[in-house]
Amino acid sequence: MTMKPIALFTLAAMLGGCMAGTSASAERSLPPATERAEAVAQLLAQADAAQGQPKRLGTLIATLDAMGAKPVEGSTDPVAQWRTQAEMPDTPPYRGRVLGPAYKAGKLNPGATVRLPQLFDGGRAARVAVATPDKAPLDFTVLDREAKPVCPPAKARSRECSWTPLFSGRFEIVLSNSSSNAAGYYLVID
Incomplete structure (x- = not known):
């Protein structure tokens, strides 16, 4: 572990x-x-x-x-x-973060691929992560504007990709379901 x-x-x-x-x-x-x-x-x-x-x-x-x-x-x-x-806990509201991560919920049918273009700021750490409720084996990668992976394939398979773009620009998050079952996912962009 x-x-x-x-x-x-x-x-x-x-x-x-x-x-x-x-x-x-x-x-x-x-x-x-x-x-x-x-x-x-x-x-x-x-x-x-x-x-x-x-x-x-x-x-x-x-x-x-x-x-x-x-x-x-x-x-x-x-x-x-x-x-x-939900039964929300009795706690005071939390404050302090102006910008936090964004998330997207989705479902991929067998053999389907979803491509999500996103803008990231140059010089600031960027992170993308994906989780599936049932540990479905989704393929996950982030591509730069030239369609080159920004994380090594082993890193992408870990379901988290972290990098610092040199310049502000558009990147593409790609999720694919190569399994024979539909798979739900949660994608987080930070």
């Missing part, structure tokens, strides 16, 4: 156990920006699996709120529906 899954498990355990405390203590328990996209993707997948568990669902949604995660503009937001079923 590598350190990153241990860190994510620890984060999920801390957040699943309790959400009480001040916003300052909550800020200290959030993952660093370098791990935030992957953490949001995992939280979305966990919230999807927590249907029928209103308290756990509320805790996961509160954590997403604390991280500043918002849906990608023009996409369907599953969190809005989940909120109607």
